[in-house]
Amino acid sequence: MGLQENIRDKGVLGAVAAQADDVFTRLTAGIDAGEFRRMLQGEPPGRPNPRLKPHSEGFLLHIKPTYYHESVTRFTHTYRLGLLSTYLFIVETITGILLMIWYAPSPERAYVDMILLLTNIPFGQFLRDMHRLGAEAMVAIVTLHMVRCYLTGSYKPPRQFTWFTGVLLLVMTLFLSFSGYLLPWDQLAFWAVTIGTSMAEAVPPAVVGETVNLLARGAPDIGANGLLRFYLLHVLFLPLLLILFFFVHYYKVVHFGISLPADEEEVGEDTANRVPADKRVYYLPDVLVDETSFLTVMTALLIVLTVFFFQAPLEHIANPQSTPLHTVAPWYFYWLQGLLKIADKFIAGVLLPGVLLVLLMAIPYLDYNPSRRGKDRMVAIVAGIGAGAVMIIWSWMGTPEYAVEGAPSVEIVQDVMPEEGSGLSREIGYKHLPLGVWRTDEEYDVHDHEFMELLHEFNSAVDYYRRADPDFNAPIGILTITQAQPKLKKLNWEITWFSADGKEGEYKKTFWLHEDSLYWEQYGWKHLFMGYVADGWKSLSGALAGE
Amino acid sequence: MHRLYTRSPIAKIMWGILSSLVGIIALLMVLVSENPRMEAQTINWEGRSIENGAKLFSDNCVICHGPDGKGILGRGPGLNSYYFFTDTGRLKDVGWVGSLEDYVKLTIAAGRPSKTESQWPEVMPTWGGQFGGPLRGDQVVDLTKFVMNWEGSALAQTPDEDPFQPFEDVIRPTEFQNTAYILLSEEEQAAALEEYRARNIRSPQEIWTGEACFACHNLEERQVDVYGQNGPNMADLYERAGSRVEGMTAEEYVYESIVNPAAYLVETYEQAGKMPQNFAEKLSEDEIQALVAWLLNPDREQ
Numbered sequence: 055m056g057l058q059e060n061i062r063d064k065g066v067l068g069a070v071a072a073q074a075d076d077v078f079t080r081l082t083a084g085i086d087a088g089e090f091r092r093m094l095q096g097e098p099p100g101r102p103n104p105r106l107k108p109h110s111e112g113f114l115l116h117i118k119p120t121y122y123h124e125s126v127t128r129f130t131h132t133y134r135l136g137l138l139s140t141y142l143f144i145v146e147t148i149t150g151i152l153l154m155i156w157y158a159p160s161p162e163r164a165y166v167d168m169i170l171l172l173t174n175i176p177f178g179q180f181l182r183d184m185h186r187l188g189a190e191a192m193v194a195i196v197t198l199h200m201v202r203c204y205l206t207g208s209y210k211p212p213r214q215f216t217w218f219t220g221v222l223l224l225v226m227t228l229f230l231s232f233s234g235y236l237l238p239w240d241q242l243a244f245w246a247v248t249i250g251t252s253m254a255e256a257v258p259p260a261v262v263g264e265t266v267n268l269l270a271r272g273a274p275d276i277g278a279n280g281l282l283r284f285y286l287l288h289v290l291f292l293p294l295l296l297i298l299f300f301f302v303h304y305y306k307v308v309h310f311g312i313s314l315p316a317d318e319e320e321v322g323e324d325t326a327n328r329v330p331a332d333k334r335v336y337y338l339p340d341v342l343v344d345e346t347s348f349l350t351v352m353t354a355l356l357i358v359l360t361v362f363f364f365q366a367p368l369e370h371i372a373n374p375q376s377t378p379l380h381t382v383a384p385w386y387f388y389w390l391q392g393l394l395k396i397a398d399k400f401i402a403g404v405l406l407p408g409v410l411l412v413l414l415m416a417i418p419y420l421d422y423n424p425s426r427r428g429k430d431r432m433v434a435i436v437a438g439i440g441a442g443a444v445m446i447i448w449s450w451m452g453t454p455e456y457a458v459e460g461a462p463s464v465e466i467v468q469d470v471m472p473e474e475g476s477g478l479s480r481e482i483g484y485k486h487l488p489l490g491v492w493r494t495d496e497e498y499d500v501h502d503h504e505f506m507e508l509l510h511e512f513n514s515a516v517d518y519y520r521r522a523d524p525d526f527n528a529p530i531g532i533l534t535i536t537q538a539q540p541k542l543k544k545l546n547w548e549i550t551w552f553s554a555d556g557k558e559g560e561y562k563k564t565f566w567l568h569e570d571s572l573y574w575e576q577y578g579w580k581h582l583f584m585g586y587v588a589d590g591w592k593s594l595s596g597a598l599a600g601e
Numbered sequence: 602m603h604r605l606y607t608r609s610p611i612a613k614i615m616w617g618i619l620s621s622l623v624g625i626i627a628l629l630m631v632l633v634s635e636n637p638r639m640e641a642q643t644i645n646w647e648g649r650s651i652e653n654g655a656k657l658f659s660d661n662c663v664i665c666h667g668p669d670g671k672g673i674l675g676r677g678p679g680l681n682s683y684y685f686f687t688d689t690g691r692l693k694d695v696g697w698v699g700s701l702e703d704y705v706k707l708t709i710a711a712g713r714p715s716k717t718e719s720q721w722p723e724v725m726p727t728w729g730g731q732f733g734g735p736l737r738g739d740q741v742v743d744l745t746k747f748v749m750n751w752e753g754s755a756l757a758q759t760p761d762e763d764p765f766q767p768f769e770d771v772i773r774p775t776e777f778q779n780t781a782y783i784l785l786s787e788e789e790q791a792a793a794l795e796e797y798r799a800r801n802i803r804s805p806q807e808i809w810t811g812e813a814c815f816a817c818h819n820l821e822e823r824q825v826d827v828y829g830q831n832g833p834n835m836a837d838l839y840e841r842a843g844s845r846v847e848g849m850t851a852e853e854y855v856y857e858s859i860v861n862p863a864a865y866l867v868e869t870y871e872q873a874g875k876m877p878q879n880f881a882e883k884l885s886e887d888e889i890q891a892l893v894a895w896l897l898n899p900d901r902e903q
Contacts, residue, residue, distance in 0.1 A: 096610070162738060173643040176635045343610045347617035354620035354627075361627045370653070371739055540753035542651055566655035568648030572641065586634035586641065594633060 083112030085338070093339040105338040119308050121334040122341055123325060126312040131206075134348050135199035136307070139227075140300065141349050142192040145356065149185040150289065157237070159285035161278050164239035165371045172368070186366035187359060189231045193386045196227045204417070204438050207426035208313040210321045214418035216306040219299055221415045226296045228386060233288040235384055236281060241474055244372035245381040247284070248276055249391070253403030275374060316426040362583065369474040378473045379464065380454040392451030395458075462519035462526045463549040463561035469515045470508065471545065471565055476573035478508050479545065484569040487535050487543055494531040509533075516549070527552045541569040647746065654747025657740055665723070670751055671764035677721060679764035680705075681751040683780040690783050694771040706745040710734070720769045760784060774801075798885035805895035808888060817876070832876065833867040839897045855893045859884075 060069040079086045084107025085093075092099075099105045108115045126132060156175055157167050171178040200220060203209060209217035236247040251270045257263040272279025311326020319325050335341060369378075383391045393402035413420075423431050450456060459465065471479040479487070482504035492498060494513045500506055516531045529551035538544040549561045572582070659668070665677030672679030684690040686701065697704045710729030713719070728734040729741050736744070760781035767775035774797060776782075782790065809815060817832030824834060842851035846865055849857070857864050862876035884892070895901050 166739065169646050173639055173646055176639070177631065179638065179642070180631050340610065343613050347613035350617040350624075351620040354624035357624045357627045361631055371737075538655060539651075539747070539750045541648075542655060542750060544655070564656075564659065566652040568651050570644040570648035571652060572645045572648075582641070583630075583634060583638075586637040587630050589637040590633040590635065593636065 083108040083115070084110075099336070103336070105336060108338065115337070117304065117308065118337050119311070119326065121329065121336045122312065123314055123329045124333045124335050125314050125318055127335045127341060127344065131315060132312060133198075133202060134345070135195055135202055137345060137348070138352060139192060139196045139199055139223075140304075141352065142188050142195060143296070143300070145188045145353075146185060146192060147293065149181050149188065152181055153185055154289060159237065159282050161239060161281060161372070164237060164281060168238045168240070168368055180360060183364050183366045184356065184360040185234075187364045188356065189234060190385075191356070193227055193231050196224050197386075200224055201438075201442070203313075205428075205435065206313060207316060207321075207431060207434070209418040210421065210424075210426055211418075212310050212322060212324070213306065213313060216303060216310065217418050218415050219303040219306065221411070222299050223296065223303055225411065226292055226299065230288065230292045230296060231386070232384060233284045233292060236276070236284045237288065238368055239281065239372045240367075240369040241372055241378050242367055242369045244276065244374070245377060246383050247280075249381065249383060250387065251276070251280075253390070253394075253399065256399040256403045258400060258404075277374075313426070316428065319426070321424045321426055367475075379460060379468050380458060380472075382454065383452065385449070388449035388452030389445050390448075390452065392448040392453075392456065395451060395456065461561070462523045462529070463551065463559070464563075466512070466515040466519060466531065466549060467547045467561070467563045470512050471547065471563075478511050479565075480567060480571070480573035482508055483573075484541075484543060484567050484571070487545065487567065489535050489537060489543070492533040492535070494529075520551075525553045527554070538566060543567050650743045650746045651750050653740070654743035654745070654750075657736070657744050658747050661728070662744075665721070667764075670748070672766055674766065675722075678766050678768070680748055681755050682765040683755050683758040683760075683763045684765040684778065684783065686752050686755040687780075687783060690778075690780070691765075694768065694773050694778060702745060702749055705748050706741060709736075709744050709748075710741045794882075795885065798888070802885065802887055802891075805888075805892045805901075808884065808892055812877075812880070812883070833870050835896065839899050842897060851897055852893055855896055856889060859889055859892065 057069065057073075060072060064072060075087050078090070082090070085105065089099075089104050093105070106120050109118065109120045110116065153171070156171050156178065158164065168182075171182060175181075203217065203220065232247070232250060236243045251267055254270055255263045255267040257266055268274065270280070270283065271277075272283050309326070310324070311329075313319060314325050382388070390403065390407060393406060396402070397406070421434060423434065425431060428435060460468070469477070471477045486502055486504040486508075488500060488502065488505060492509060492512075494509075494516050498506075498509060500509075512531055512533065516529050519526050520529050529549060532546075532548040532550075534544075534546040534548070536544045536546070543566065545565045545567060547563045547565075549559075551559045553559055658666075658670075665673060666680055667673045667677070670679065670681035672682070679685065688701075692701060692704060695704075708725060710727070711732050712727035712734065713725040714727055726734065728736045728744075730737050758780065760779065763780040765779060767778035769775055771778065774794075776797060777790075777794065782793065785793065803811065809820070818835045820835050822834075823836045838855070839851070842854050845854050854865070860881040862878060862880075880889070
């Protein structure tokens with residue numbers, strides 16, 4: 055109907071209202087204002103259901119089912135872990151694209167760009183912290199999603215292939231997270247990735263392993279080419295691959311429906327397409343409100359964790375010439391590092407993970423038990439929990455706690471002032487380190503609580519290794535603090551001892567500490583946040599008051 | 602079973618609104634804190650850079666420049682030095698117009714490989730990777746920041762404390778490459794220099810070779826230039842000088858050409874500024890007079 059007839063029939067106001075309603079309906083792909091109001095008031099839809107229109111007409115909702123079974127909308131059934139994984143991928147994409155603005159993947163610039171991001175870009179640190187936290191959360195949530203599906207037996211027919219693609223998505227998530235690990239180009243990144251890629255070298259025969267390694271690193275060792283390759287993997291190849299498999303996975307989820315609680319569904323039943331009318335929960339508006347509010351709460355949680363608690367690490371710039379003590383893989387690969395400590399590189403680094411992966415993907419095809427009920431699949435559940443426990447033990451073995459012990463003298467200094475990270479010395483900082491010579495075989499009474507704590511820790515570390523190592527007798531630790539420059543102190547750690555056969559040993563390690571350095575990895579930075587807020591507020595309100 | 606999640610859409614919407622508020626407040630707090638945070642981060646990374654530089658200095662530089670940067674006598678110059686950190690000191694002596702930080706960075710990165718006859722037992726090596734040295738660019742920056750961090754202690758030095766060891770290859774006599782001299786007023790400096798020159802008068806021959814006049818001016822063969830057109834031939838100067846400028850004697854003309862080389866340029870040698878402009882400062886009045894007389898003497902001794 056033309057505008058003029060419309061005005062003639064309904065008057066000006068009526069015509070404007072009709073036009074507005076029309077626009078509203080177009081924007082919502084089929085829901086008019088009256089229907090929207092009825093939704094908000096909780097009234098049931100009419101027949102035929104006008105709330106199905108956005109699913110058939112709109113792109114965004116066409117991938118969503120129009121209704122779910124009432125039982126799967128319970129939070130405690132799915133914990134919304136799949137949704138949350140997808141959402142975290144979107145968060146990572148947005149923060150990642152923003153971070154790309156200030157990053158160039160070359161060894162000359164990558165690390166400098168990190169520092170510029172932290173020092174010169176408003177919200178730069180926030181973006182980086184959030185991207186890092188989101189990545190680690192995504193690994194955790196995807197894993198938990200898998201655990202949930204395993205424990206509820208959701209991989210059973212007809213959802214075997216859904217599980218299979220899910221395992222692929224987990225692997226991609228791990229690689230996506232790991233490929234991002236190298237990009238800051240610090241010691242942590244460089245050595246974790248060097249260890250990670252060196253496992254590829256163990257693939258037999260040697261020529262294949264070397265070629266795979268060469269392809270990943272772009273050279274025998276990680277350098278400019280390796281960084282570029284990991285960058286492209288991280289920002290282009292893996293995300294695209296993940297998006298592709300996500301849609302395969304999600305198509306299967308919609309196609310077969312989310313599995314009902316075990317006692318409501320027989321294996322092989324097609325629940326998604328046969329939901330009794332009285333059990334249907336429509337996407338509009340109930341599930342949409344549910345998902346939106348859930349994701350809003352999760353976003354707020356992610357922001358609060360980022361702002362107040364989480365700090366993405368940044369160690370010294372990558373140095374191929376010096377391997378830091380106690381190099382670790384990212385936490386989600388601790389298990390692999392643990393395995394590498396007890397078995398050879400081929401078995402632990404290639405064979406076992408490969409077998410585990412194939413087994414994981416093959417679970418739906420190996421498990422012939424037709425029941426999804428917990429009491430019928432005790433073996434599967436016990437095996438699953440057992441496998442989880444083994445993973446945790448392997449992970450613990452992957453940490454420096456297990457089977458990595460340098461010489462006692464090295465470990466003592468590493469304990470109080472490590473090469474990377476902070477340690478108590480840097481935690482208490484410049485102002486709590488009085489100049490002088492401090493020996494573990496003498497008693498001091500300094501009016502500085504923090505420094506006394508450091509001396510105490512130094513003392514007890516020396517004492518611990520004296521008792522633990524028969525080759526480390528009558529040890530003396532000497533800490534000499536001198537003023538190297540204005541605002542720069544030099545800390546010289548010296549340990550002397552006698553070996554079992556009476557030979558004298560000596561170890562020296564020197565560090566410098568600047569007054570302005572903030573080693574916040576375990577200390578301070580996030581505590582200082584409220585101080586920065588107060589300072590910023592003071593200058594802002596001052597600027598506003600003083601025009 | 603306890604429901605973690607409520608089914609009421611109103612409660613869900615309230616949760617959504619509440620957490621939006623929490624998120625927005627947290628982001629606003631970040632917004633407010635950004636300026637102080639970025640300042641703290643800036644000095645933090647400067648501090649860490651200095652720490653890295655300290656390690657590099659202690660590993661590579663102390664053998665010549667000393668553990669406290671005060672140099673080692675006869676081995677390497679002091680850097681933790683008033684003379685080194687003042688514009689009128691080292692920078693003026695080497696004629697560097699940029700900042701001291703750039704000068705330090707360049708010297709570390711490039712070294713001084715061109716000096717085959719250094720006064721030191723070893724020349725400053727090339728450290729920067731871009732010139733074939735062992736250090737990466739960021740390490741050169743760290744080292745530079747560390748050296749620059751001596752500024753506070755260096756500028757607090759009294760002339761007696763300044764450990765600077767003079768360079769033999771700069772314009773200012775080595776006697777005046779020290780803090781005591783640069784702390785004098787300009788008049789006092791000029792007087793001291795004049796007094797020094799009166800004590801150390803060089804012969805014209807010494808000046809001719811010492812100031813490298815021979816590199817551009819041919820004094821032996823008539824009409825022959827040194828290396829193309831560098832500077833006018835001077836073997837026949839005594840014949841031409843008197844008639845070059847009207848109203849000027851030969852002596853006046855040569856004197857003027859030494860202290861102010863751009864005043865009268867010889868045809869086909871018209872590239873003003875090629876000849877150093879500072880001989881008036883480098884030579885005493887007596888030395889210039891003797892040089893003029895020597896140049897105009899047809900029977901001069903080479």
